Amino acid sequence: MSDMNQAMVQKYRSNFLKEVEANVEEGTWVKMCMQCGVCSGSCPLGPHWEHPQQELFMMIRAGKREEVLSSSSMWMCTSCYNCIARCPRGLPITHIMHGLASYAKRLGLAPKNQPTSKFGDIFWDSIAKNGRVNELKIGVSLYFMNGFSQGIKNALASRELGMAMMKTKRMSPTEYFGGHKCKDLSGIAKMLKKAKEFEAEHITKFGE
Amino acid sequence: MAKKEFYSFYPGCSSQPKASADNFLRSSNAMCDALDIKLKEIDDWNCCGASIGYAGGGEVPRLSLSARNIALSQQQNGDADIVAPCAACWIATREAQERVEHNPKVGEGINAALAEIGLKVESGKMPQARHMVEVLVEDIGLDTIAKGVTKPLEGVKIAGYVGCQTNRPFGIAGESFENPLYLDHMIEACGAQAVDKYEKKVACCSGALMFSEPEKGHALVKDIIEAAYDGGADMIVTPCQLCQMNVESYQSNINKTYGTKFNIPVVYYSQLIAVAYGKSSQEAALDGQIIRAGKLEDIANK
Ligand code: SF4
Ligand code: SF4
Numbered sequence: 263m264s265d266m267n268q269a270m271v272q273k274y275r276s277n278f279l280k281e282v283e284a285n286v287e288e289g290t291w292v293k294m295c296m297q298c299g300v301c302s303g304s305c306p307l308g309p310h311w312e313h314p315q316q317e318l319f320m321m322i323r324a325g326k327r328e329e330v331l332s333s334s335s336m337w338m339c340t341s342c343y344n345c346i347a348r349c350p351r352g353l354p355i356t357h358i359m360h361g362l363a364s365y366a367k368r369l370g371l372a373p374k375n376q377p378t379s380k381f382g383d384i385f386w387d388s389i390a391k392n393g394r395v396n397e398l399k400i401g402v403s404l405y406f407m408n409g410f411s412q413g414i415k416n417a418l419a420s421r422e423l424g425m426a427m428m429k430t431k432r433m434s435p436t437e438y439f440g441g442h443k444c445k446d447l448s449g450i451a452k453m454l455k456k457a458k459e460f461e462a463e464h465i466t467k468f469g470e
Numbered sequence: 471m472a473k474k475e476f477y478s479f480y481p482g483c484s485s486q487p488k489a490s491a492d493n494f495l496r497s498s499n500a501m502c503d504a505l506d507i508k509l510k511e512i513d514d515w516n517c518c519g520a521s522i523g524y525a526g527g528g529e530v531p532r533l534s535l536s537a538r539n540i541a542l543s544q545q546q547n548g549d550a551d552i553v554a555p556c557a558a559c560w561i562a563t564r565e566a567q568e569r570v571e572h573n574p575k576v577g578e579g580i581n582a583a584l585a586e587i588g589l590k591v592e593s594g595k596m597p598q599a600r601h602m603v604e605v606l607v608e609d610i611g612l613d614t615i616a617k618g619v620t621k622p623l624e625g626v627k628i629a630g631y632v633g634c635q636t637n638r639p640f641g642i643a644g645e646s647f648e649n650p651l652y653l654d655h656m657i658e659a660c661g662a663q664a665v666d667k668y669e670k671k672v673a674c675c676s677g678a679l680m681f682s683e684p685e686k687g688h689a690l691v692k693d694i695i696e697a698a699y700d701g702g703a704d705m706i707v708t709p710c711q712l713c714q715m716n717v718e719s720y721q722s723n724i725n726k727t728y729g730t731k732f733n734i735p736v737v738y739y740s741q742l743i744a745v746a747y748g749k750s751s752q753e754a755a756l757d758g759q760i761i762r763a764g765k766l767e768d769i770a771n772k
Binding site for chain 2: 287338356364385444446458464
């Protein structure tokens with residue numbers, strides 16, 4: 263368990279709801295849920311959620327900290343916003359799910375080898391480095407995220423698509439060497455560093 | 471609303487030359503030329519973080535990215551509306567604005583980050599962030615668009631696939647979440663026939679999870695395509711770059727898994743309008759389709 267996770271356990275004792283309210287994006291909304299289940303009934307990947315959305319909200323109130331944060335559920339969110347559009351209580355469910363996932367990751371509790379979590383990292387690294395997405399490099403890292411031989415298999419399986427994208431000029435091999443990026447990369451790096459520091463400080467000091 | 475003198479353009483990562491929505495960018499240029507929409511690209515704009523940025527980025531870093539675009543737009547193009555053709559870019563920009571306006575703590579973090587590069591955003595003073603579709607529907611009007619059509623897309627039946635993020639959580643004013651009609655009206659404005667009651671009109675294409683959970687993604691797309699065929703569609707049209715990519719380009723994978731024989735073109739609204747306004751196949755970027763839209767090419771080449 264990470265130090266930060268230990269610190270949070272100490273700090274909030276058994277009040278997981280309070281911890282979520284203080285540290286998770288839009289977490290103050292959790293207590294507004296009335297358990298109607300409309301959200302999970304509207305979710306495109308609904309059957310793949312280990313714990314449906316309303317159950318997660320109930321578990322937060324019941325203090326099931328480890329079970330919630332180590333669940334793969336939140337990582338099934340495709341950001342379709344169907345739940346937000348339909349929730350009778352107006353909960354920003356999508357953002358809460360993203361917030362729970364990223365908080366779990368910060369504490370080192372997110373499930374290991376969760377593909378969307380890994381993909382999210384690859385994606386973020388690409389933006390932080392270039393200011394813009396490098397689709398080709400992301401694609402290549404994605405194929406190889408589960409090791410070299412799996413990567414070759416994935417790349418071969420997708421070569422037809424890769425060729426089609428090149429042929430229609432919707433991907434260029436030169437992207438691999440440089441490619442799309444912003445001019446003020448040092449500025450963007452400074453900005454993101456500050457934003458990250460602010461967020462880290464905000465989380466550890468909140469509620470004091 | 472009337473058409474503005476110009477718009478501050480935020481193309482987004484996919485709509486760059488030789489990126490996955492290169493065909494959108496090219497056809498959108500042709501469409502804007504036909505409709506006399508003037509765009510000034512925000513110099514040095516950055517990625518919005520997309521929906522998947524939360525995992526690595528957290529809240530303040532992710533929203534700072536959009537805030538930088540807003541501040542740059544203001545610096546370069548004053549109060550001009552920011553126009554994004556990509557739903558994820560549009561949503562991220564609006565969410566950053568909302569958070570700055572309603573969550574002082576997050577706003578403080580965003581501005582602390584922006585201060586590092588001499589920029590800032592102020593609650594209540596940011597330009598409006600709009601989707602390209604809003605410009606067409608609200609500022610120009612579909613009736614006006616219909617009047618300028620020189621090559622009606624006669625005999626083409628199209629399933630209007632709106633998808634998620636152009637429709638939720640913000641959507642287009644006056645449209646319902648469950649059955650928005652503007653895309654059907656746009657199809658008709660171009661002289662084509664819209665599939666009536668397209669069942670998967672607002673279903674999810676799996677978004678970024680197509681990359682990390684491909685099997686689950688293919689299952690969702692399979693239903694979207696099946697419903698288009700059920701409605702008798704010759705092709706699908708979408709306003710979203712990720713939907714276009716997800717629905718068009720995995721059809722052969724889906725065919726292998728499910729034994730289906732899908733081969734349906736998936737085009738952008740900008741391509742329909744470009745062709746209906748007499749632009750060439752190439753200007754409408756029909757050569758950028760993996761599954762060629764033969765019926766549109768025939769009309770464009772006439
Ligand atoms: S739709 Fe809203 S109120 Fe109903 S269970 Fe889901 S979060 Fe709770
Ligand atoms: S936004 Fe996420 S949680 Fe909500 S319905 Fe869509 S996929 Fe499910």
